[in-house]
Amino acid sequence: MPSYHVRIDEIPKAGREVHLAGHESAWRESLLEVAGGRGEPGGEASVRLHRRRHRVEVHGRYEVALHLECSRCLDTFPHRVVGTFRVNLLLESRGAPGAEAELTEADLDDSVFQGDVIDVLELLREQVLLELPAKPLCAEECKGICPDCGADLNTEACRCGLRPVDPRLAVLARLRPES
Numbered sequence: 269m270p271s272y273h274v275r276i277d278e279i280p281k282a283g284r285e286v287h288l289a290g291h292e293s294a295w296r297e298s299l300l301e302v303a304g305g306r307g308e309p310g311g312e313a314s315v316r317l318h319r320r321r322h323r324v325e326v327h328g329r330y331e332v333a334l335h336l337e338c339s340r341c342l343d344t345f346p347h348r349v350v351g352t353f354r355v356n357l358l359l360e361s362r363g364a365p366g367a368e369a370e371l372t373e374a375d376l377d378d379s380v381f382q383g384d385v386i387d388v389l390e391l392l393r394e395q396v397l398l399e400l401p402a403k404p405l406c407a408e409e410c411k412g413i414c415p416d417c418g419a420d421l422n423t424e425a426c427r428c429g430l431r432p433v434d435p436r437l438a439v440l441a442r443l444r445p446e447s
């Protein structure tokens with residue numbers, strides 16, 4: 269079993285620590301999936317798991333570098349994510365109150381867990397995904413693409429202005445059916 273698959277019954281009293289480094293291929297593949305298959309992702313993470321009676325406490329931190337697609341100009345750009353997280357996995361099969369219990373503010377990081385093996389890669393993948401921007405931008409001031417001529421306005425001038433149209437012809441152009 270790879271080190272990132274942790275059998276709950278085998279977590280020692282002192283806890284278990286899982287390290288992931290850039291050379292771990294499953295970790296790289298997982299990051300590549302998060303990045304939508306772009307670029308050469310890399311990064312490191314360490315995750316500590318502590319077994320409690322009805323739950324496993326997970327503390328983790330990660331630092332990853334991946335490539336995203338800019339939502340304005342569609343260019344691929346490098347993006348770094350550094351984060352820490354804390355999750356409580358409620359072991360439903362072992363009598364955790366689970367979904368029955370009322371969620372208080374402090375329990376927002378709780379999630380119900382079923383099964384005997386915790387996939388640390390999967391936990392990390394979810395956490396990194398949460399930290400990605402909903403609308404990635406290569407730069408705050410990215411000018412995007414001209415919707416008319418398709419020019420990438422970061423690197424070239426809009427070509428629309430290069431076609432001065434005689435106003436009379438423009439009227440005809442508008443009457444012509446779209447090809």
Ligand SMILES: [Zn+2]
Pocket residue numbers: 338339340341342343405406407410411412
């Ligand atoms: Zn952009």
Ligand SMILES: [Zn+2]
Pocket residue numbers: 414415416417418419426427428429
């Ligand atoms: Zn244009």
